[in-house]
Amino acid sequence: MFAAELLKIRSMPAPRLTLIITLGLIVVGAVIVAVIAPEGGSATAYYEVPDLIAQVIVAIGAIVLGAWIFGLEFASKTLRLAATVQPSRARLVLVKLGSAVGLLLAYVVAVMAITLLIEAIMASVGSVAFPFAQQLDTAVSAGVEALLWGVFAFGLALLFRSYTAGLVAALVLALGVDAGLQQIPTVGKYSLGSATTSVGDAITGDAATLALGVALLAVAGWLIVVIGAGAARFISRDLK
């Protein structure tokens, strides 16, 4: 079954396009920064801005890909086909989840590796020092956060039985609603955004809102609830 999922990833344009658009936007951002940066400017101008752009875009790309893994079947109405090839629905969910994690991992590693290269080139262009180890930590942190958001989007697409609904819901939460949730006293710090940021901060060594263990538990809770509810709905209901 993993072989079939791998073939879908290779055959469909969505994963390739997501990677190309992500890298394109990062490169365009870097070029713009290089053009407008003042001569003899700070490191911020040469590689920290592209880094911030990459962190946002890789998260959006991961959400797109996470929602796509199951959303593809709903959008193309091929779930009946998939469910007769793998009639155990629980196993089908696990195969899809495994495929999502694998795809997201490959995506974030590729994007963050190329981003690091672009940043190094930018630093060289601006003749500023490039702290590779520090930027590597930042890239790993951003990659892990993006991967977690991607898995969350996978769960939402499964829960809503729709690529579009899963994608939009995940983007709205990641880019808007989560910031609001974080403002809620006492429990706001356990929002998915807050928890994933805390995990990322633990990687970079920055001060985090939540301790790493608590942050991981909060993230696991969010993922288990969404994916569990989606899987329960998928397993118990008839396929149209």
Added chain:
Amino acid sequence: MASPILSFDSVTKAYGSRNAVDGLCFDVAERSVTGLLGSNGAGKSTTMKLLLGLAAPNSGQIALFGALQGTAAFAAAVRRTGSHIELPALYERATARQNIEIQCAGFGIGRRDPKIDAVLETVGLSSRSTDKVKSFSLGMRQRMSLALALVHEPELVVLDEPINGLDPEGVVEMRELIRSLPSRGMTALVSSHVLDEIERTVDEIVIIREGKLIAEGPIASIITTSGIVLRVPAGNGDAALAALTAAGVAATVFENGEIRVDTGDQPGSVIAKVLADAGVYPDELRPQTADLESVFLDLTSAGEGVG
């Protein structure tokens, strides 16, 4: 009947307060081509979804290759089927070949396996194998869907309206393909609204109405002879009818000059003697065979509005 590979035993499936399938019982014999017939909404697609595990029954038992629905063995049995249910389900942005490769990968069949080229050839899509499916017509999609159902050489092929969208040539090819499945060790369960086509394609028929079984058996026994048809010389029609009526035989004269006679239990020779005694010598005397359409319409309209 050969041993059944599929059995429905008092299966009921309800959607809300409506029973889409209602106490349905039928068997499908190994290496047969069975037609599942019924009007729109009779429960054909639901029946097919139930046997493929895509929907779960509310009551009753379904046995597929001896495995009961709801067991792990049933899931394994579903993998021994190939299906095309309702509209073709395809990955639009992948090519025809990629669609088949994906299906094959799910069954452990490699991308370079000759089965892939063979099935593309079988459904007549070899020349379009590198085209994206989104550019295909409905007929080509039907062929693709059939290729996906057949490529892993399943033991049971379930086809819901397989000739939808096919041109006349495609219909003939599809008929020949379905007819050839038993010789390749496969069993087919086919639903279609095109009764004439079903009549030419299947060995066995299951007719359902409102989710209930109303007829099941070999097509030859369902399309029974129900009398004889006479053609008499011009001007002899009234004399023939009068002689038959006098002999207590029910007969009807049609505009085309044919007389249809309900022979009941009497052999055709008795009818010939009645006519000869009246001085009428038929030009033609042949068994009247009901076609599937008339049998289907009789069966599906009988009892309508009752209960």
